[in-house]
Amino acid sequence: MFLNSYQNGYAWSDAILDGVREHFAQSGHIVDLQIEYMDTKRYAPTEVEEALYNYYRTKFQGDHFDAIIASDNTALLFLARHKEELFGDTPVVFCGINYFRSKMVKDRTAYTGITENPDVGSTLELARRLNPQLRNIMVISDSSVTSRAITNQVREQAERYEGNLEFEYWDTHTLAETLARTETLGPDTALFLTPFYKGAHGELYSVEEVLASIHAHSNVMIFSSWRFLLGYGIVGGKLLSGRITGAAAAKMTGRILNGESPADIPVEHDLPTPYAFDYNVLKRFDIPLKSLPPNSEIINEPDAFYRIEPKFFWTIQGSLAVLSVSLLMLLLNVLRLRRVEREVKTQLAFQEILLNTLPLLIFWKDKRQHYLGANMSFAQFAKLDSPQDVLGQHDEDLFDNHHLIRQITEGDRKVQETGTPLLGQSLRVTTDEGETVWLDINTVPLPDEKGKVMGTLSTAEDVTRKINLERQLLQSQKMEAIGTLAGGIAHDFNNILTSIINSTELALSDVEEDSMTHKDLSRVLKAAGRGSRVVKQILAFSRPSQGGFLLADIAESLHEAVELMKASLPRNIAIHTRIEAKDTRIWADPTQIHQVVMNLCTNAFQALRPKGGTIELGLTRAYIEGEQAELLSIAPGHYLKLWISDDGPGIPAEIVDKIFDPFFTTKGKTEGTGLGLAVVHGIAKAHRGGIRVTSVPWRQTRFELFLPCNGAEGQLFATPGAGVHRGDESILFVEDDPDQLDTVPRLLEQLGYRVTALRYPDEALETLRLNVGGFDLVITDYDMPSTNGLQLAEQAVAVNPSLPVILISGRKDALGQAEKSNAVRRVLLKPYNQASLSETIRRTIDHDDGTSNSSGEM
Secondary structure (H helix, E strand, O other): OEOOOOOOOHHHHHHHHHHHHHHHHHHHOOOOOOOEOOOOOOHHHHHHHHHHHHHHHOOOOOOOOOOOEEEEEEEHHHHHOOOOHHHHOEEEEEEEEOOOHHHHOOHHHHHEEEEEEEHHHHHHHHHHHHOOOOOOOEEOOOOOHHHHHHHHHHHHHHHHHHHOOOOEEEEEOOOOHHHHOOOOOOOOEEEEEEOEEEEOOOOOHHHHHHHHHHHHHOOOEEEEHHHHHHHOOOOOEEOOOOHHHHHHHHHHHHHHHHHHOOHHHEEEEEOOOOEEEEEHHHOOOOHHHHHOOEEEEEEEOOOOOOOOHHHHHHHHHHHHHHHHHHHHHHHHHHHHHHHHHHHHHHHHHHHHHHHHHHOEEEEEEEEOOOEEEOHHHHHHHHOOOOHHHHHOOHHHHHHHOHHHHHHHHHHHHHHHOOOEEEEEEEEEOOOOOOOOOEEEEEEEEOOOOOOOOEEEEEEEEOHHHHHHHHHHHHHHHHHHHHHHHHHHHHHHHHHHHHHHHHHHHHOOOOOOOOHHHHHHHHHHHHHHHHHHHHHHHHHOOOOOOOOOEEEEEEHHHHHHHHHHHHHOOOEEEEEEEEOOOOOOEEEEEEEHHHHHHHHHHHHHHHHHHHOEEEEEEEEEEEEHHHHHHHHHHHOOOEEEEEEEOOOOOOOHHHHHHOOOOOOOOOOOOOOOOOOHHHHHHHHHHOOOEEEEEEEEEOEEEEEEEEEEEOOOOOOOOOOOOOOOOOOEEEEEEOOOOOHHHHHHHHHHHHHHOEEEEEHHHHHHHHHHHHHOOOOOOEEOOOOOOOOOOHHHHHHHHHHHOOOEEEEEOOHHHHHHHHHHOOOOOEEEEEOOOHHHHHHHHHHHHHHHHEEEEOEEEE
């Protein structure tokens, strides 16, 4: 039996096996060799020993072996523990045993063999001679039994070099860590490699791939003491041979087979270890062959340049030289022609790549308006697969747009006739999908080799995005200006309405309910309410409120609007819905969405009324990003797309950019005010969404509203419930308007509150400081002289952190300012009445929805 510690394919033990077989083949013994692999390079002996024992006990029960050859330490230690139970008194010849000690075997009479004693000292001396700068030796090993034994042998040799060489042992590194460290080593360092197989974390490698990787990543010499590692990156040295070891073990086994006792055969400690080197590695480090020990074996050495008589050799060389010169002349001519051809092809290829890379539409024609070529951008614009498809075509073959064809053709003819470039032509093109594309076209004459005009070269730049962004900026500035104007008007008007409403409510409480005065005052109160709604309608197209936002089902709002429209549509107009989105719930105001659908459907109905047609509505989901999000002026993300289309006469291209302007209308004075689409635009912006319109006359006019699919955000502004709520808390009321300073405290006192009314913020702040804890709530106006209500709220909370503050304002931009502050608990917008004021107070004081910022409005 040949008991191999390792696996089939491991070079060292395979070489030993080859040596065993070669010796037996020449010895005259007829040997039936049973080979068993323990595979302990991959699997730790402690993990597989019991399994191997049970396996061999079952497998070889009743079998008899005349001798056992044990290769390497793991096999010998296994036999020392289990041989008697498994194989009885069968003699054992061991080989390749590192760091051998007599205590490794129980009974010397049954064991003999060959130890493995690498001549590390001679190899280290050789390394010092080849590299006089050598000061450090890095020993690379793993945690296997054999590797630890070899490392102990190296440690013993290292003691001889104390003071001359420093040794460092790498046995806890992964292969990656080892490679990383070897890359940083300097010329004063060398590596000494043991048969490394398993990494620090159990990774399995072949020793050849480990050595090849280290050799590729290091700039220092690598030494070892094993012949089977030569050829994979080590310099060389005095190397143990597996074949020599195997042959010696087989020779000892033959003596046992001839009748000798293992006890009479001494253990062999010193086998021949000749010097051997790798020519490729010697060449890499510029090591001359003459510096090597005599009779050294060198692998990979090239053969002698020639082995024939010099006279014949030089004759042949002379003939070859003449032929070579002739061949060289021919090659030079061929190479010159190929170089010219390659340069031409390279130049043409570069020009083609350059043309196809440019985003400009580039095309050129002959005098008869036949296309001679184009780039990829033009081919894509013309909906062609390749620029080659334009060759020989006319404009009429490529485009259906007669306006586009006419303008391009006229420009080309003018340039051909005059020989003068035609620059800066602006052309608007409507695509089949109804989208408008703006092109900036430049055309120049194309001369032939004699300088005569033989055609034209044109470039067209798509400036649609630039124009759309400019228009979007102008629209935003226009709406911002209108919104600022409306906000200023609303602030003053809301102050007036608040005083009217509050004074009227106080007056109503002082007169008889059945009196004419009570009826007159009630009409005043209703008129003030209508005035409030007028202000809100003016604000709707510039800064719509988010007060009614909730988790709304947009499909439900769509169905409600459609059912309402169906009741009033004539028979020649059909309406259809197409809901493709599965989840149509988003954070939105369903009333505003209903208003959007009704406004757009009404516009479609009025367009279709003369001749009839079809209105379609739908809901889909879309992901908007990049340039599309930029043009819509929305954040990238997932959106619910609400679209409404009709097949009516469409919107003229010259007014598409104006339809969202407030008070712009194409209808008669009795049919519209010009606020419908402006309100739709404002509602889209209030929902942090966008709107887009495309129109192809008598095919499709389509409005698309993009609503973000994000969840509910904390809102500072919400709709209160109905009814008047009473209380008995102490309230500090700060208001610079004399009318409201007189009426609002009286309203609050009617509800049972104790009110301190002050006109100036400084006076209010001083009152709070002198009476900390004396107030349960502060109500302050936003617009006041010297200090605004937001600043007063922050100063009040600094005095008393637990004091809630309600901010009152006639401006909706105060809501945005309050959202950034932790001092304001709620915002109440003007105008307000006693019910909305009492509702907001109770919600603020009672914390009915936690500490989140929310408020009420009338």
